[in-house]
Amino acid sequence: MHTVVCIKQVPDTAEVRIDPERGTLVREGVPGILNPLDAHAIEAAVALRERLGGRVTALSMGPPQAEQALREAVARGCDRAVLLTDRAFAGADTWATSCTLSRAVRALGDVRLIVCGKQAIDGDTAQVGPGLAALLDWPQATYVRRIVEASTAALVVERMTDYGDEALRVPLPAVLTVLKDLNSPRLPSLVGCMRARRCEVPRWGLRQIGGDAARLGLNGSPTRVVRVFAPPRRADCVRWTDDPEAAAAALVGALRKRGAIG
Numbered sequence: 001m002h003t004v005v006c007i008k009q010v011p012d013t014a015e016v017r018i019d020p021e022r023g024t025l026v027r028e029g030v031p032g033i034l035n036p037l038d039a040h041a042i043e044a045a046v047a048l049r050e051r052l053g054g055r056v057t058a059l060s061m062g063p064p065q066a067e068q069a070l071r072e073a074v075a076r077g078c079d080r081a082v083l084l085t086d087r088a089f090a091g092a093d094t095w096a097t098s099c100t101l102s103r104a105v106r107a108l109g110d111v112r113l114i115v116c117g118k119q120a121i122d123g124d125t126a127q128v129g130p131g132l133a134a135l136l137d138w139p140q141a142t143y144v145r146r147i148v149e150a151s152t153a154a155l156v157v158e159r160m161t162d163y164g165d166e167a168l169r170v171p172l173p174a175v176l177t178v179l180k181d182l183n184s185p186r187l188p189s190l191v192g193c194m195r196a197r198r199c200e201v202p203r204w205g206l207r208q209i210g211g212d213a214a215r216l217g218l219n220g221s222p223t224r225v226v227r228v229f230a231p232p233r234r235a236d237c238v239r240w241t242d243d244p245e246a247a248a249a250a251l252v253g254a255l256r257k258r259g260a261i262g
Helices: 036-052 064-075 094-108 128-136 190-198 244-257
Strands: 002-006 009-011 017-019 024-026 032-034 055-061 080-084 111-117 140-150 154-161 164-171 174-178
Touching: 002 036, 002 094, 002 128, 009 064, 032 036, 032 064, 036 055, 036 111, 036 140, 036 174, 055 064, 055 094, 064 080, 064 190, 080 094, 094 111, 094 128, 111 128, 128 140, 128 174, 140 164, 154 174, 164 174
Parallel strands: 002 055, 002 111, 055 080, 111 174, 140 174
Antiparallel strands: 009 032, 017 024, 140 154, 154 164
């Protein structure tokens, strides 16, 4: 069974800064990392391969440096990796990203399952997985926290909802988005790291996946990010380090002074 894991290289959130003049993220000098939730998607795909056989392909859309995240996916157990990189893909919103990834999945040819992390920590939209399912016209199960049964014909999964857990039987081909509750990702092995260093990561552009450039990248994005900004500081932080009774009395006094309490 051929499984595709869609992953993303994201800025390290501990290093993210915002340019106050332009209102954009400062990416220069900010290290890129594998989206943390995608590690759980990789583990799910590799574990299913160990149970059912087949192979796992890691797929990502991004600039050339995103190859680093794909090599990490190979080190974690994926069999191969493909990077989608082309100026025609730049500036894509979640819809155009889903379009690009779906074209690549069709180009791969024999995919039976797509696994994605619940969401990326930079955009936090959780829209690409469902977008893929819609464009491919495949069934989907989102927020999967447990895979109960697995075969090459269907999966039985448990997913989280606002009203409790829900069990679904999902016929393949299908799309899953998974939670971190699903598993504990394995660390890259020495053999895996050596294989990741040696492996070829093909770079596919518009020519390889086909499609209309007007529907991809910025041209195919119905939404735009107009501005990114840090919220202004609304209050100073006051910290009392006295004993609890004195700190409580100081807090009450400060609240009374501001008219928050009588």
